[in-house]
Amino acid sequence: xxxxxxxxxxxxxxxxxxxxxxxxxxxxxxxxxxxxxxxxxxxxxxxxxxxxxxxxxxxxxxxxxxxxxxxxxxxxxxxxxxxxxxxxxxxxxxxxxxxxxxxxxxxxxxxxxxxxxxxxxxxxxxxxxxxxxxxxxxxxxxxxxxxxxxxxxxxxxxxxxxxxxxxxxxxxxxxxxxxxxxxxxxxxxxxxxxxxxxxxxxxxxxxxxxxxxxxxxxxxxxxxxxxxxxxxxxxxxxxxxxxxxxxxxxxxxxxxxxxxxxxxxxxxxxxxxxxxxxxxxxxxxxxxxxxxxxxxxxxxxxxxxxxxxxxxxxxxxxxxxxxxxxxxxxxxxxxxxx
Amino acid sequence: xxxxxxxxxxxxxxxxxxxxxxxxxxxxxxxxxxxxxxxxxxxxxxxxxxxxxxxxxxxxxxxxxxxxxxxxxxxxxxxxxxxxxxxxxxxxxxxxxxxxxxxxxxxxxxxxxxxxxxxxxxxxxxxxxxxxxxxxxxxxxxxxxxxxxxxxxxxxxxxxxxxxxxxxxxxxxxxxxxxxxxxxxxxxxxxxxxxxxxxxxxxxxxxxxxxxxxxxxxxxxxxxxxxxxxxxxxxxxxxxxxxxxxxxxxxxxxxx
Numbered sequence: 001x002x003x004x005x006x007x008x009x010x011x012x013x014x015x016x017x018x019x020x021x022x023x024x025x026x027x028x029x030x031x032x033x034x035x036x037x038x039x040x041x042x043x044x045x046x047x048x049x050x051x052x053x054x055x056x057x058x059x060x061x062x063x064x065x066x067x068x069x070x071x072x073x074x075x076x077x078x079x080x081x082x083x084x085x086x087x088x089x090x091x092x093x094x095x096x097x098x099x100x101x102x103x104x105x106x107x108x109x110x111x112x113x114x115x116x117x118x119x120x121x122x123x124x125x126x127x128x129x130x131x132x133x134x135x136x137x138x139x140x141x142x143x144x145x146x147x148x149x150x151x152x153x154x155x156x157x158x159x160x161x162x163x164x165x166x167x168x169x170x171x172x173x174x175x176x177x178x179x180x181x182x183x184x185x186x187x188x189x190x191x192x193x194x195x196x197x198x199x200x201x202x203x204x205x206x207x208x209x210x211x212x213x214x215x216x217x218x219x220x221x222x223x224x225x226x227x228x229x230x231x232x233x234x235x236x237x238x239x240x241x242x243x244x245x246x247x248x249x250x251x252x253x254x255x256x257x258x259x260x261x262x263x264x265x266x267x268x269x270x271x272x273x274x275x276x277x278x279x280x281x282x283x284x285x286x287x288x289x290x291x292x293x294x295x296x297x298x299x300x301x302x303x304x305x306x307x308x309x310x311x312x313x314x315x316x317x318x319x320x321x322x323x324x325x326x327x328x329x330x331x332x333x334x335x336x337x338x
Numbered sequence: 339x340x341x342x343x344x345x346x347x348x349x350x351x352x353x354x355x356x357x358x359x360x361x362x363x364x365x366x367x368x369x370x371x372x373x374x375x376x377x378x379x380x381x382x383x384x385x386x387x388x389x390x391x392x393x394x395x396x397x398x399x400x401x402x403x404x405x406x407x408x409x410x411x412x413x414x415x416x417x418x419x420x421x422x423x424x425x426x427x428x429x430x431x432x433x434x435x436x437x438x439x440x441x442x443x444x445x446x447x448x449x450x451x452x453x454x455x456x457x458x459x460x461x462x463x464x465x466x467x468x469x470x471x472x473x474x475x476x477x478x479x480x481x482x483x484x485x486x487x488x489x490x491x492x493x494x495x496x497x498x499x500x501x502x503x504x505x506x507x508x509x510x511x512x513x514x515x516x517x518x519x520x521x522x523x524x525x526x527x528x529x530x531x532x533x534x535x536x537x538x539x540x541x542x543x544x545x546x547x548x549x550x551x552x553x554x555x556x557x558x559x560x561x562x563x564x565x566x567x568x569x570x571x572x573x574x575x576x577x578x579x580x581x582x583x584x585x586x587x588x589x590x591x592x593x594x
Binding site for chain 1: 588
């Protein structure tokens with residue numbers, strides 16, 4: 001196993017709720033995840049899985065009024081940011097994490113030239129006397145011609161906008177880039193270009209990346225490790241080659257078949273039955289149990305701790321189908337006691 | 339064999355940009371869809387595939403070229419024939435939310451379509467339709483509004499409404515783009531069941547190669563307003579002859 005670098009991001013059993021008119025929504029229900037320095041990690045989930053909430057929590061972007069981290073911790077380069085207020089977030093200059101989003105237009109100022117927006121980001125996060133020069137360097141880094149510094153966002157194509165947003169994000173010299181569905185709105189050929197650019201940037205800058213996506217194909221082509229999230233819980237994680245080679249959780253298995261549009265002997269397309277869960281309900285057990293073809297009695301009772309499937313804890317699953325490891329035995333004891 | 343269900347011949351169509359410049363969206367395109375056949379129209383945004391879909395539905399009259407429905411042009415038809423021809427081709431869109439009136443219940447939405455077709459025993463047909471798209475038991479859904487359904491259920495409702503017109507061809511424009519991966523299989527199974535049970539033909543407009551591969555009999559690849567390659571799905575998607583098709587296939591990220 002390769003030597004592990006220190007974590008740049010660590011989420012430890014994070015529970016996050018939103019208060020809505022319809023009641024409390026448990027968006028994250030004990031989510032744990034680690035990204036090491038320089039590493040590319042995928043976070044795979046469907047809509048409502050909590051993947052974007054998780055990303056926003058890392059940057060303090062969830063609305064302060066209606067969301068609350070009830071338990072757990074978020075560490076960025078060892079610093080606990082779980083309880084930072086909005087004001088403290090805004091003062092957090094030189095923050096080592098930056099983010100790009102699915103829809104760059106919502107995050108680029110429509111009436112400000114691209115160059116000016118990059119310059120502002122430099123002035124805010126990494127003050128530099130040679131701002132003009134830095135803007136040029138950043139545009140070159142994301143492979144945009146320097147003449148585009150004078151363009152407005154609406155004059156750019158979708159792929160160019162994503163590059164421009166990347167330049168703004170990279171201006172703060174992040175050690176971790178969180179990319180939330182960065183290519184979902186793009187055509188496949190443009191998507192391939194952006195993925196290649198991200199790979200290139202990570203190599204050049206030694207930057208870690210947390211890539212949030214619903215698309216397993218993107219994870220396969222861009223990430224070293226991945227986490228599968230469902231209803232605010234991480235169900236399975238490991239090195240991409242291990243998880244892709246032998247997906248363990250019935251949800252992950254179903255997701256793989258569905259993503260490949262696999263068919264069974266009768267020619268039926270693979271499906272995952274039922275509907276995604278209602279996050280308002282207090283779920284004791286595994287959130288996937290109501291849709292799981294292999295559900296057993298214990299699945300509804302409690303969520304198991306991790307069963308490690310590969311040496312060096314590189315592949316693990318939270319599912320009662322797998323033999324318990326020491327960690328999960330403690331969980332069972334705790335359950336018996338409680 | 340008789341004339342194809344849909345035949346587009348030498349279709350060219352342009353739009354005027356707000357600045358006044360003319361943009362040719364579709365350039366001399368010919369395409370056929372036979373009875374019960376599934377044709378995937380694959381391309382990237384701006385390739386003209388959705389414009390061609392709208393021309394097939396009669397929503398846009400092309401600048402030049404001819405649209406044949408079962409061997410006859412729209413111009414040759416009487417008004418009654420024209421009305422029947424129109425309803426024989428039904429659309430399904432990517433965003434079911436946008437195509438379903440939010441102020442109408444499922445009961446109203448389906449009732450309206452059935453009345454438009456001039457159907458009798460609407461109440462019974464309504465339940466049949468709901469159940470044929472997997473919204474079972476049907477009566478449970480009647481009083482719901484579109485926003486009270488999940489994304490997958492809304493797409494099923496949109497399909498049910500299209501079926502109310504007893505179409506022979508469904509023009510489906512990115513019908514799965516809005517659906518989660520776990521829902522995709524359900525919708526694909528539903529579409530293939532309907533094909534088998536009702537002999538439906540599909541013109542499936544998609545940017546998603548995996549769907550074309552899994553679902554289509556034939557594939558037409560569109561780029562910059564033109565069909566650059568068409569043929570049997572298995573052939574075009576495994577041994578493409580055109581550079582553009584090769585580039586498109588190479589760009590799709592693969593699951594190992």
